[in-house]
Amino acid sequence: MRVAVxxxxxxxxxxxxxxxxxxxxxVDELIPLASQRSVDRAVAFHxxxxxxxxxxxxxxxxxxxxxxxxxxxxxxxxxxxxxxxGAICVDNSSAFRMDPNVALCIPEVNPESLDAHPKIISVPxxxxxxxxxxxxxxxxxxxxxxxxxxxxxxxxxAGWKGVVELEEQIEELHGHEEELGHPVLDTLPVxxxxxxxxxxxxxxxxxxxxxxxxxxxxAKMMAEPRKILGIPDLFVAATAVRVPSLFAHAVSxxxxxxxxxxxxxxxxxLSSAPGVELRDDPEHGVYPTPMxxxxxxxxxxxxxxxxxDRDNALLLFSCADNLRKGAALNAIQIAEVVFGARHPIK
Amino acid sequence: MRVAVxxxxxxxxxxxxxxxxxxxxxVDELIPLASQRSVDRAVAFHxxxxxxxxxxxxxxxxxxxxxxxxxxxxxxxxxxxxxxxGAICVDNSSAFRMDPNVALCIPEVNPESLDAHPKIISVPxxxxxxxxxxxxxxxxxxxxxxxxxxxxxxxxxAGWKGVVELEEQIEELHGHEEELGHPVLDTLPVxxxxxxxxxxxxxxxxxxxxxxxxxxxxAKMMAEPRKILGIPDLFVAATAVRVPSLFAHAVSxxxxxxxxxxxxxxxxxLSSAPGVELRDDPEHGVYPTPMxxxxxxxxxxxxxxxxxDRDNALLLFSCADNLRKGAALNAIQIAEVVFGARHPIK
Numbered sequence: 001m002r003v004a005v006x007x008x009x010x011x012x013x014x015x016x017x018x019x020x021x022x023x024x025x026x027v028d029e030l031i032p033l034a035s036q037r038s039v040d041r042a043v044a045f046h047x048x049x050x051x052x053x054x055x056x057x058x059x060x061x062x063x064x065x066x067x068x069x070x071x072x073x074x075x076x077x078x079x080x081x082x083x084x085x086g087a088i089c090v091d092n093s094s095a096f097r098m099d100p101n102v103a104l105c106i107p108e109v110n111p112e113s114l115d116a117h118p119k120i121i122s123v124p125x126x127x128x129x130x131x132x133x134x135x136x137x138x139x140x141x142x143x144x145x146x147x148x149x150x151x152x153x154x155x156x157x158a159g160w161k162g163v164v165e166l167e168e169q170i171e172e173l174h175g176h177e178e179e180l181g182h183p184v185l186d187t188l189p190v191x192x193x194x195x196x197x198x199x200x201x202x203x204x205x206x207x208x209x210x211x212x213x214x215x216x217x218x219a220k221m222m223a224e225p226r227k228i229l230g231i232p233d234l235f236v237a238a239t240a241v242r243v244p245s246l247f248a249h250a251v252s253x254x255x256x257x258x259x260x261x262x263x264x265x266x267x268x269x270l271s272s273a274p275g276v277e278l279r280d281d282p283e284h285g286v287y288p289t290p291m292x293x294x295x296x297x298x299x300x301x302x303x304x305x306x307x308x309d310r311d312n313a314l315l316l317f318s319c320a321d322n323l324r325k326g327a328a329l330n331a332i333q334i335a336e337v338v339f340g341a342r343h344p345i346k
Numbered sequence: 347m348r349v350a351v352x353x354x355x356x357x358x359x360x361x362x363x364x365x366x367x368x369x370x371x372x373v374d375e376l377i378p379l380a381s382q383r384s385v386d387r388a389v390a391f392h393x394x395x396x397x398x399x400x401x402x403x404x405x406x407x408x409x410x411x412x413x414x415x416x417x418x419x420x421x422x423x424x425x426x427x428x429x430x431x432g433a434i435c436v437d438n439s440s441a442f443r444m445d446p447n448v449a450l451c452i453p454e455v456n457p458e459s460l461d462a463h464p465k466i467i468s469v470p471x472x473x474x475x476x477x478x479x480x481x482x483x484x485x486x487x488x489x490x491x492x493x494x495x496x497x498x499x500x501x502x503x504a505g506w507k508g509v510v511e512l513e514e515q516i517e518e519l520h521g522h523e524e525e526l527g528h529p530v531l532d533t534l535p536v537x538x539x540x541x542x543x544x545x546x547x548x549x550x551x552x553x554x555x556x557x558x559x560x561x562x563x564x565a566k567m568m569a570e571p572r573k574i575l576g577i578p579d580l581f582v583a584a585t586a587v588r589v590p591s592l593f594a595h596a597v598s599x600x601x602x603x604x605x606x607x608x609x610x611x612x613x614x615x616l617s618s619a620p621g622v623e624l625r626d627d628p629e630h631g632v633y634p635t636p637m638x639x640x641x642x643x644x645x646x647x648x649x650x651x652x653x654x655d656r657d658n659a660l661l662l663f664s665c666a667d668n669l670r671k672g673a674a675l676n677a678i679q680i681a682e683v684v685f686g687a688r689h690p691i692k
Contacts, residue, residue, distance in 0.1 A: 150496035150598035152548045152587065156527070163523060170520055177513060181502070181593040181669065182641035200592050201637040202498045204649050204663045209628040213609065213651050222654070237653040237661055239598040241498065243589050246546050247527040252496035252585040254600070263559065282555035291547035295528040303550050305559050307583040308568070315583055317550045323527065 001026050004063040007070030008032030008043055008052055011160045012092055015328035016067050017043050025332060026341055033059055063087045067331050083119035088338050090121050090331045094220060097122040104227050107333045108275035109136030114337055121334050124228060125220040126326025127151050131251045132228055133299040134318050137273040138266055139229050143258030146235040149221055152243045152250040153206060157322050158193050165191040166244055169199035194242060203242040215240055248290035249326060250319040260311040263304045270301055280304050293319040297329055347372050350409040353416030354378030354389055354398055357506045358438055361674035362413050363389050371678060372687055379405055409433045413677050429465035434684050436467050436677045440566060443468040450573050453679045454621035455482030460683055467680050470574060471566040472672025473497050477597045478574055479645040480664050483619040484612055485575050489604030492581040495567055498589045498596040499552060503668050504539050511537040512590055515545035540588060549588040561586055594636035595672060596665040606657040609650045616647055626650050639665040643675055
């Protein structure tokens with residue numbers, strides 16, 4: 001199979017190449033594509049260095065599978081023609097997610113979205129995926145009707161430059177921690193990626209503000225669950241917050257269901273849910289953190305509690321590697337379903 | 347006035363001494379008290395070094411005001427007798443907060459709790475204060491009936507040792523950031539204060555788990571608002587999360603009211619609310635972060651949005667210095683009201 005990785009030198013693209021290798025995806029030819037300024041680079045694949053090529057329409061000629069993670073504008077420019085020429089296009093960007101003709105798929109949650117054999121398949125937003133991995137099975141068990149999400153999103157969600165910006169600010173501020181207890185507005189480092197200091201801080205703004213004062217990240221977190229779960233009138237209220245963690249997002253969830261559901265029932269549902277590793281044993285100090293989810297395939301889910309006196313409402317906390325399950329891995333799992341490749345979804 | 351500071355060498359105690367000075371509280375004699383291992387230390391106050399004394403019942407004899415921040419056990423041991431002897435005791439611990447005979451006071455929000463001239467007055471939990479500064483005035487405007495809180499709490503909330511633990515882990519992990527993208531469970535630094543790695547991570551557990559799988563921090567965040575706002579049946583669902591920030595807590599709030607309220611009306615209410623500085627102008631990129639709240643007296647509040655199609659529900663984000671407004675400042679503001687001292691609440 002001829003497999004193109006669009007955006008092969010980015011944080012997600014690099015994970016895509018390594019996950020293709022680690023899952024032994026049937027790649028006959030790997031075609032790493034990037035913008036012109038990255039064409040002097042190579043990516044390691046099964047022991048060989050594969051030269052990066054410039055992304056052009058011609059470079060996508062004859063590929064069987066295009067895995068794209070180079071932003072919405074690039075996807076809009078290149079994927080429709082590749083799909084029309086016969087390629088399966090799995091897209092990590094937001095370009096086509098809400099298009100009614102495009103599948104928005106988390107293979108463990110809504111594999112039926114692939115039944116119509118779509119040519120373009122979108123990977124949901126990484127924070128949406130972190131929330132939907134536990135909410136999908138809980139919805140099937142008890143009928144989700146309202147969701148309040150507050151996120152704790154890692155710097156790598158902004159790409160490798162986000163990691164670098166955090167590292168640089170740590171260098172600048174470490175050793176001066178005590179001074180930060182006093183007003184320091186004039187001297188804080190303000191980076192280009194996050195707009196405010198991210199080291200030793202949290203930033204409740206991810207991507208741009210929209211007309212309704214939500215950010216576009218929050219808009220995705222509210223719209224995508226409705227499509228993934230097939231609940232057009234699902235109430236979702238989302239607040240997206242960047243935190244100085246590295247490789248996994250976390251979400252704090254308040255969920256209301258149509259039917260009563262206890263924490264014990266939720267644990268039972270999630271203990272056998274694909275893509276979820278239950279880590280919820282408070283008596284023995286077991287609960288998830290995003291750092292522990294880094295580099296792992298499954299979302300780590302725990303802190304399941306009944307919400308006060310509401311027998312149909314739960315609180316929970318979910319963490320998932322935003323570059324892997326939130327992006328690269330989910331894309332390749334989609335391709336595995338489409339091509340019937342080696343790793344079927346558990 | 348003879349003013350004792352119980353726990354004078356701790357993170358909050360140090361802030362208490364400096365805030366007494368900066369607000370020119372009418373102190374005739376400052377009596378810094380601490381456990382025996384700190385009695386060789388001194389605290390700076392109005393240009394003099396005041397020797398720390400060992401906390402004993404005798405040391406509290408004849409004080410007019412005791413400001414306590416040395417934990418619930420210490421407060422239970424020493425404050426009732428001091429109060430019986432005539433001292434006003436303002437307590438930062440959780441020891442007496444839910445006692446129906448004790449006032450639980452944020453002076454800007456429920457000053458009426460002081461009307462009965464209580465001898466012991468509790469300062470609410472720091473995260474509760476961060477949430478209640480905006481919710482108090484919004485409740486008066488529209489009648490709060492449900493609240494979902496997810497917190498972003500700084501390491502100094504665990505005292506100075508929390509700051510040190512974060513600094514040590516930063517030293518250990520900085521330079522190895524990329525490795526954290528791979529499973530690293532066996533090599534992560536696990537500190538005594540936070541139980542899991544806090545550097546480059548978030549930890550959804552603050553204090554101990556209780557029988558219902560909530561932490562005691564979350565239990566405080568759910569019980570205290572009912573008492574402060576005088577709404578016994580207020581629904582509160584809280585998730586308390588430690589993040590690697592330093593000197594201010596943040597809360598993401600979803601609030602449902604009895605009456606409709608628009609974001610514009612909420613902004614109008616909060617623009618004149620005491621203890622609140624509104625920072626909410628998305629069009630011009632204005633929103634709050636906890637680092638900007640560090641060292642400041644007011645909570646910074648912003649990100650006000652209408653929750654989907656519910657005209658009686660809002661989302662907002664509030665940040666406040668957990669050592670100042672979340673503890674030391676709030677205690678001294680209570681004392682200012684009780685003693686009619688110089689700084690009346692705005």
